[in-house]
Amino acid sequence: MEHQEIMTTYLATFIRQLSAMGVRHAVVSPGSRSTPIAMLLAEHPNFQIYIDIDERSAAFFALGMAKEMRKPVVLLCTSGTAAANYFPAVAEANISRVPLIVLTADRPHELRNVGAPQAIDQIRLYGPHAKWFEEMPLPEAGGEVLQFVRQTATRAVVTAVQQPAGPVHLNFPLREPLVPVLDPPPFACKEENQAIGSAIGKLELGGGEIQKIAAAIRPKERGLIICGTIDEPGFPEAVLTLSEKTGYPILADPLSQLRSGKHGKERIIENYDSLLKDPKWAGYLAPDVVIRFGAMPVSKSLTLLLKKLETVDHFVVDGGNGWRDPVKRGTTAVYCDEIAFCNKLASAVSMDSHSSWFTMWHTLNERARSIVEIAMETEKGLDEGKTVTELAKLLPDGSTLFVGNSMPIRDVDTFFQVNSKNIRILANRGANGIDGVVSSAAGVSASVGKAYLLIGDLSFFHDLNGLLMAKMHKLNLCVILINNNGGGIFSFLPQANEPKNFERLFGTPTGLEFEYAVKMYGGRYVKPRDWKEFRGALSGYENGLQVIEVQTDRAKNVENHRRMWMQVSREMETYFQGENQ
Amino acid sequence: MEHQEIMTTYLATFIRQLSAMGVRHAVVSPGSRSTPIAMLLAEHPNFQIYIDIDERSAAFFALGMAKEMRKPVVLLCTSGTAAANYFPAVAEANISRVPLIVLTADRPHELRNVGAPQAIDQIRLYGPHAKWFEEMPLPEAGGEVLQFVRQTATRAVVTAVQQPAGPVHLNFPLREPLVPVLDPPPFACKEENQAIGSAIGKLELGGGEIQKIAAAIRPKERGLIICGTIDEPGFPEAVLTLSEKTGYPILADPLSQLRSGKHGKERIIENYDSLLKDPKWAGYLAPDVVIRFGAMPVSKSLTLLLKKLETVDHFVVDGGNGWRDPVKRGTTAVYCDEIAFCNKLASAVSMDSHSSWFTMWHTLNERARSIVEIAMETEKGLDEGKTVTELAKLLPDGSTLFVGNSMPIRDVDTFFQVNSKNIRILANRGANGIDGVVSSAAGVSASVGKAYLLIGDLSFFHDLNGLLMAKMHKLNLCVILINNNGGGIFSFLPQANEPKNFERLFGTPTGLEFEYAVKMYGGRYVKPRDWKEFRGALSGYENGLQVIEVQTDRAKNVENHRRMWMQVSREMETYFQGENQ
Structure with a gap:
């Protein structure tokens, strides 16, 4: 086989497997070294391509799409500083848990570190900011290499979406000539090899662990459920159930998706930032137990309150494997899918859903809300x-x-x-x-x-x-x-x-x-x-x-x-x- | 001492030493964590500050200044993705040998990797693309720490300018409150400690090495001196002397600074790209020896010619410690300051400065030039x-x-x-x-x-x-x-x-x-x-x-x-x- 045929088969195998894994969107920046991947992505019937000339913008565009869809998006650029322009969005995606599949074209090994144009060291380009890096082999025709390519495409998707989701980076060394063979059409016939699939579980606590947490919170009236950034369908209903069963009000960051929606709002506190601004009243509002979901909320006054809670049970619940406790008051790091946690804990407790503690938060929140409303109307x-x-x-x-x-x-x-x-x-x-x-x-x-x-x-x-x-x-x-x-x-x-x-x-x-x-x-x-x-x-x-x-x-x-x-x-x-x- | 005084003394010591090393320019992007460094740079009488809101642009701006002045420029930004925006320019500066001193403010250790806002992992953020990385200690008042700060400022400048010049990266963890003490003025009185200076030598070949090279080229009439990007005052005169003494024409990339200037141009060939476009004539133009300076020239047809020279002596001269041979035809890697090399080799040889080989190149170049001129006039x-x-x-x-x-x-x-x-x-x-x-x-x-x-x-x-x-x-x-x-x-x-x-x-x-x-x-x-x-x-x-x-x-x-x-x-x-x- 000729070089261009080998390269085409190799890259088409990769792209076909991305498609088999359900990836549908690619954001492509124009460039020379990335030519065969760009042309083959455009050739594949399942991919929608967005062209973005500025790679920094392209990466954030892909991040926005992936965040909105909760699905991975492919990024593709040429070699050199183009790939470095992805860095801000890659770092952001890594922390905010957005699945991205970054494909960078690279010069082949013999043109690296020898003063060749448009060549920077792309090995582990994003350091620890990419969840996973793989240096791809040069295109080859062998069955084992093609199976590796299939595996790698699958693994890229799986790694990107697994909690905590994030960006993965594959670097493709490619030799000239860079134009793929489009006749016969590379995606016209069904591939004979079976695609590789995946099945991804979620973290779930056992009954014993749930009972221990239930026992810890049961005697405590003054509890707060705090929801930072969390954007998971089904979570609002689950956390509302937990609030009902514990009597704890929900302090809801705007990115918790709890302030809007068709669910009930009577248990949602959205004015805590204003309520906590004056430290004079913090004593009245300080909880005896905290159950926290998602990233730290935006509110600085909430952060300051939490910092003061030195002897309070503070559960940081994380369905990924992160560590999200900048206030350093977490007393139990709970690794469990958030919805599963809410449902299981709600089943294990039954407390006063309208305690005086709840009523206080509810009343103050309504008063703060009308102050905001009147101030804005005037x-x-x-x-x-x-x-x-x-x-x-x-x-x-x-x-x-x-x-x-x-x-x-x-x-x-x-x-x-x-x-x-x-x-x-x-x-x-x-x-x-x-x-x-x-x-x-x-x-x-x-x-x-x-x-x-x-x-x-x-x-x-x-x-x-x-x-x-x-x-x-x-x-x-x-x-x-x-x-x-x-x-x-x-x-x-x-x-x-x-x-x-x-x-x-x-x-x-x-x-x-x-x-x-x-x-x-x-x-x-x-x-x-x-x-x-x-x-x-x-x-x-x-x-x-x-x-x-x-x-x-x-x-x-x-x-x-x-x-x-x-x-x-x-x-x-x-x-x-x-x-x- | 209070935290803010300690921080002020620590950072002022650093900035004062940068100034003592002759650094005069800083490109600063607005941010919170970098507040004390920004305010102290603005306070220092020797620093000219340029504010740039977009950090990607800021880094390239600093690169342009540093390239023009052949002197290091300071970059300063806050923590988080701001620092990641510097990456494209840092990668470029690293390869094109431009001295930059990148200062990134960072969250202190207790706010890293714990979900705190505006915190990404900034340790070795630019990987191998920065010549040198140092994680700075938290501000301290001790004499040894202050002496380390002085040393580090000196070393940052020295490392950035030493050939091959490039970017260095210092990461400063800083705690709140971030406002420095400006009363008394931190730079009003002379520091009691002596500043640390530097003296930097250049690579020079010994006489024996020069004689070996002279002996190798002396029998060869058909030689080419090839100058890629090289921007060193004094180099045009030196390389012209070498051309005179060897009889080799100079193929001069536009970035060699040889096509313009007050020096003589009769030995400069600027139309080699056009002359070499048609491979039919490559045989007539192929040299027996090549002496190359600077980065690879832009011309693709020249690259193709060089690739064909499988058995030709090819000296790649580099005053830094790089490896700039993408054509992989270099036969001797010469590490020597380019001006010193030209002068020493010129003294060691004396050949026919207007050989028929030289005349051919000269004549063809003039003809190509008039074709260009006439084509453009019409x-x-x-x-x-x-x-x-x-x-x-x-x-x-x-x-x-x-x-x-x-x-x-x-x-x-x-x-x-x-x-x-x-x-x-x-x-x-x-x-x-x-x-x-x-x-x-x-x-x-x-x-x-x-x-x-x-x-x-x-x-x-x-x-x-x-x-x-x-x-x-x-x-x-x-x-x-x-x-x-x-x-x-x-x-x-x-x-x-x-x-x-x-x-x-x-x-x-x-x-x-x-x-x-x-x-x-x-x-x-x-x-x-x-x-x-x-x-x-x-x-x-x-x-x-x-x-x-x-x-x-x-x-x-x-x-x-x-x-x-x-x-x-x-x-x-x-x-x-x-x-x-």
């Missing part, structure tokens, strides 16, 4: 918090909202109240970078059909290139851009008290008029002057790329937030004075 | 090759031209003829990526005062964010943007013969109207309709950001190139037929 000017309450009201049922890091996710945490719509909220909360957010949202839009993105101006700038995907692939993406001309979060940090160099080092106003960028990418641009125009733009959105730029003021934003938190604190004073009388 | 439409010949004519004496990868550098290789102006040509020819080129050129402009950039549309798009640096730091950058709406280089590759999926996978037309982007970044945009307008825009350029977009056609470009190479081949036929009669 707010007439364009404001970051109100943008979120308006979004919650106006987003259509069934929407997907992607949220940027830094201020937007915190604003969503503070202002996004429970509601009965299905609104799925996603964000890159692995490493919490402001990078790659536009591309991730574009990826979400590509897989789900339409997405909304709430993002700040620095993060929007950082990943402006992501908008090209909206243009090239005709995606439906509505961006709500909070433009406070710089890094708003730093105004909440101690360096804000050091005016010298503050704007230069932290405020970093860019003064960019994003209207130009939106036009370049063929989008509609709206800059509402008031809430009426904002509502019109948001409600009127149907499809394509639209950017609604909400101009706000960093200083006023800090003031508004702090005023509201003060109101909540006063309300709590009233409540607890009543209690103490 | 070309009336906007054309990629002619853009380069026009640039060579119009760039003012003393200009610096940054050249993008893929087609632009190849066009410069083919069309940029020798001239007597001082025009320094720079490019990212380590891994030859199309990424980071705008930012690199902006960095060059920042250090030299003004720069020109020749770039293709995909590469321009890839790093559009780099233009923000031009806006924020009021840089003088004139971009000559060749827009053929997609990846022009693929039209020269075999896949161009497979029309199915070609445009989608390789052509990748974006259809972007870059005028919008230029306006957003506050630049002047010109789209000349003809050469008169092009000349007007280029000659009229004075300062600020200006983008001259030259719209060309990919198909026509391939045609024009091939026609010209055919003419050169015909000219050679005439020449060699004359010879053979």
